[in-house]
Amino acid sequence: MAYSRNLTHILCRSDNGPSASVPVVRFVRYGNYYKVITNSEPNLYTLMFIEPHIKGERRGWIEVICGSMFSGKTEELIRRLKRARIAHLKVEIFKPALDTRYHEQNIVSHDETAIQSTPIENSQTILLLANEVDVIGIDEAQFFDDQLPEVCDQLAFRGIRVIVAGLDMDYTAKPFGQMPNLLAKAEYITKLHAICVKCGNIANYSYRKQKVGGQIVLGEIDIYEPRCRNCYYNPDC
Numbered sequence: 001m002a003y004s005r006n007l008t009h010i011l012c013r014s015d016n017g018p019s020a021s022v023p024v025v026r027f028v029r030y031g032n033y034y035k036v037i038t039n040s041e042p043n044l045y046t047l048m049f050i051e052p053h054i055k056g057e058r059r060g061w062i063e064v065i066c067g068s069m070f071s072g073k074t075e076e077l078i079r080r081l082k083r084a085r086i087a088h089l090k091v092e093i094f095k096p097a098l099d100t101r102y103h104e105q106n107i108v109s110h111d112e113t114a115i116q117s118t119p120i121e122n123s124q125t126i127l128l129l130a131n132e133v134d135v136i137g138i139d140e141a142q143f144f145d146d147q148l149p150e151v152c153d154q155l156a157f158r159g160i161r162v163i164v165a166g167l168d169m170d171y172t173a174k175p176f177g178q179m180p181n182l183l184a185k186a187e188y189i190t191k192l193h194a195i196c197v198k199c200g201n202i203a204n205y206s207y208r209k210q211k212v213g214g215q216i217v218l219g220e221i222d223i224y225e226p227r228c229r230n231c232y233y234n235p236d237c
C-alpha cells in the first residue's frame with residue numbers, strides 16, 4: 001500500500017477546463033478502496049481502487065469502471081494498467097474497432113494520457129489473443145457485442161484480472177450495451193462521476209447537445225456534455 005500512500009496530490013478534472021492538482025491530506029481505507037481526502041474543499045474526495053492481494057494461488061476476477069462521458073473512466077483504466085506493468089505483469093489492452101476518435105491503436109483519455117491497444121471487431125477475438133497474459137484491459141465496453149460478459153467470465157476463469165471500462169448509460173439514460181451484465185458479474189465496481197457543466201454538481205448523465213439520430217454517435221464535447229439528474233431531465237431550467 002506504500003505506493004498509494006506516497007501520493008501527495010490528486011488531479012481534479014473540471015471537464016472542460018484544465019486539471020487542477022489538489023493536495024492529499026489523508027487516506028481512509030474501505031475494502032479495496034482508499035477514500036482520498038483533500039483540504040481544498042471539505043466535501044471533495046475521491047475513491048481510489050487498490051488491487052486485491054491474493055497470496056499463493058493466482059485467481060482471476062472482473063473489475064468494471066463505469067460512469068458518464070468525461071468522468072475519467074479511461075484515465076482510471078490507464079492508471080490501473082500502468083500499475084500492473086510496474087509490477088511486471090503482462091498486460092494486453094483491447095478496444096472496439098469502431099472507436100477511432102483519437103488514435104487507431106492507442107487508448108487515449110480526454111486528458112491525452114495514452115496506452116497502446118489492439119482494436120478488435122469481435123469480443124471472441126480477445127480469447128484468441130489472450131495468451132500468457134496476467135491482466136486484460138477493455139475500453140469502451142458498451143460498444144462490444146453481447147458475447148463480452150461471457151468472454152470476460154472465461155478470461156477470469158483462466159486466472160486473468162479483467163478490467164473493463166465503459167459508459168453505463170447512453171444519451172437517453174438507458175443502460176448501454178452489455179454494461180449492465182458486466183456490472184452484475186464483476187467482483188469490483190467503480191462508478192466515476194463528471195461535473196455538471198450547467199450547475200457544477202456531480203454528473204452521471206451524458207447529455208447529447210445535437211439532435212442527431214442513433215444510440216451510437218461518436219463525439220466529444222462538441223456533441224455531449226456531462227449533466228446532473230436535474231439538469232439532464234430539466235434542460236431548460
Ligand SMILES: [Zn+2]
Pocket residue numbers: 196197198199200201227228229230231232
Ligand atoms: Zn446540473
